[in-house]
Amino acid sequence: MAFCLFTFAFCLPLQAWGPHGEITQAALDALGPNDALLRHLGTNAPKLVHYCWLGDYRRTPYERQGEFFYADDYLLFPGMERHLDHLVPEVKRTYEPYFRRALQALRTETPLNAARWIGSLLHFVEDTGSPPHSAEIRGDVHSKMENWVDAKLIHLPGYRPQLLGDTEEKALAGFLRRMDGLIAYSKERGDRCRPLVLADKRAEVEPIVLESALETSRVVADLLHTLGKLQAAHRPSGGSLSGSPEYVLRPQRGLERLQGKVVLLGTSYSTLTDERGRFEFRGLPPGRYEPAVVFGGVGLPHSSSQVQEGKHTGADMTTPGLTGTGLVRNPYFAVRWTSANRPEGWYQGKEVWEGDLIPLKDGARYTLRLNWEDKPALGDVILRFRPNTHPGLPVVDSAPFKPGTTEHAFTGSEKMKWAQILIRTTNAPTTLLKSVAITPEK
Numbered sequence: 001m002a003f004c005l006f007t008f009a010f011c012l013p014l015q016a017w018g019p020h021g022e023i024t025q026a027a028l029d030a031l032g033p034n035d036a037l038l039r040h041l042g043t044n045a046p047k048l049v050h051y052c053w054l055g056d057y058r059r060t061p062y063e064r065q066g067e068f069f070y071a072d073d074y075l076l077f078p079g080m081e082r083h084l085d086h087l088v089p090e091v092k093r094t095y096e097p098y099f100r101r102a103l104q105a106l107r108t109e110t111p112l113n114a115a116r117w118i119g120s121l122l123h124f125v126e127d128t129g130s131p132p133h134s135a136e137i138r139g140d141v142h143s144k145m146e147n148w149v150d151a152k153l154i155h156l157p158g159y160r161p162q163l164l165g166d167t168e169e170k171a172l173a174g175f176l177r178r179m180d181g182l183i184a185y186s187k188e189r190g191d192r193c194r195p196l197v198l199a200d201k202r203a204e205v206e207p208i209v210l211e212s213a214l215e216t217s218r219v220v221a222d223l224l225h226t227l228g229k230l231q232a233a234h235r236p237s238g239g240s241l242s243g244s245p246e247y248v249l250r251p252q253r254g255l256e257r258l259q260g261k262v263v264l265l266g267t268s269y270s271t272l273t274d275e276r277g278r279f280e281f282r283g284l285p286p287g288r289y290e291p292a293v294v295f296g297g298v299g300l301p302h303s304s305s306q307v308q309e310g311k312h313t314g315a316d317m318t319t320p321g322l323t324g325t326g327l328v329r330n331p332y333f334a335v336r337w338t339s340a341n342r343p344e345g346w347y348q349g350k351e352v353w354e355g356d357l358i359p360l361k362d363g364a365r366y367t368l369r370l371n372w373e374d375k376p377a378l379g380d381v382i383l384r385f386r387p388n389t390h391p392g393l394p395v396v397d398s399a400p401f402k403p404g405t406t407e408h409a410f411t412g413s414e415k416m417k418w419a420q421i422l423i424r425t426t427n428a429p430t431t432l433l434k435s436v437a438i439t440p441e442k
C-alpha cells in the first residue's frame, strides 16, 4: 500500500507512482549507516520517504507532524518558475536544476531544508523510473500500470551505491547518463506492459513494474550517495547570515505553524525558517544581500546585510516595512525572486494568478479586502474554497469581485476549509490591485 499523503479517505494523488516512499526507503537502507549524506542530514534523513512526494504537492501545503509549509517553496526558484510535466520527455528538464539546487541547499542551508530540496529532486527521478512515465503512456493504463506493484518487495539487499562523479560537474554528467539509462530500462518495460494492462493481466505486469521500481531505487541510492560525497568533499568558504523575522515569531492567527520563506533578492538563495522562527544561510559568497520574507500579511525587502568571508552576520529584521495583517503571503506583490514577473506566493496559470491555499478554521469569520488600482485593468477576483487540499476534488468558487468591491466576509466550514484568491487577468496582478488581504475576525 502506498504511503498516505493527503487524507485518510484519499490515499493516492491522481496519477501517482505508488511506491515513492518504499523506493526512497530501499535506497536509504542501501546507503549504510556511515554514508556521508545520512551523517549530514541526521534525524532529517528518514523524512526523505515523505519529502520524495513533494513534487506532487504543487500549489498545495505540505502538512505533517508539525511541519507546515508551501511545497512550491521547494519546487520553484530562479530558472524553474513553472511546474513541469512529470513524464518523459518534459521531466528530463528537471534533473539538472533540481540537482544543482539540492546541492546548493546542502552547502548553504540547514540539513532540514536540504532534505526537503533533495525530496523534490527524488520525486522527479522516481517518477521517471515509473514505466508509463518513461514510455509516455497517459490515462487509465498509466495509473494501473504504475500501481500494479507490490511495494513491500522493494529492497536492495547487497547493493553498493555507485559514485556518479567526484566533482559537481562530473557528478551531474554521471547523473544525467544514469537517468538516460533508467529511461531506456523503464520505457522498454512500459511498452511491454501496455498490452498486458489492457488485457487486465495484473499478475504478469507486477514483476515487470517491480524491476523498474528496483532499478529506480538503485539510481536513487547512487544519487543520494553522490550528493553526500560532494557535500563532504566541499571546502566550506564564505560567510553566514541569520535572523529571526519578528512577525514569523508572532504569526497571524491561523498560520501559527507556517514557516516563513526567506529569499535573498537578486540571488538564487532561499530557505525557510525553523520552528523557532529563525533562518540561517551558510557558505554565502562575501557581498551585500537584501533579504525579503514571504509570510502571511508580509512581503517587503528588509535592509541589506554585508556578509564577510569567514564571519557571521546577523540580519537586521526589525524594519520589515509594511507588515500589514492577514493570511495572504506577499499581499503587495512586492517580493519578486523566482523571476522579475512572478510575485512570490502567486502562480501564473492560464489568464489567472493563483494565490496560496489558506487554511480556515471551522466557524471562524474572515474578511477579504481588495485594494484596487486607481485605474484597474480588465479583470476580477474570485475566492475559491475546498474541503481539503486534494487537487482532484471539486471546488466552490465565489461570484467574481469586480473593481469597486473592497470587502467580502465569509465563514470557514467543513466544506470551506481552504481558501484561495484567484486574480483573473492576462496582465500582472499589479495592473488590477495594490494589495489583497484575508484577515481573521478578532
Ligand SMILES: [Zn+2]
Pocket (backbone or CB within 6 Å): 016, 055, 056, 086, 123, 127
Ligand atoms: Zn509526480
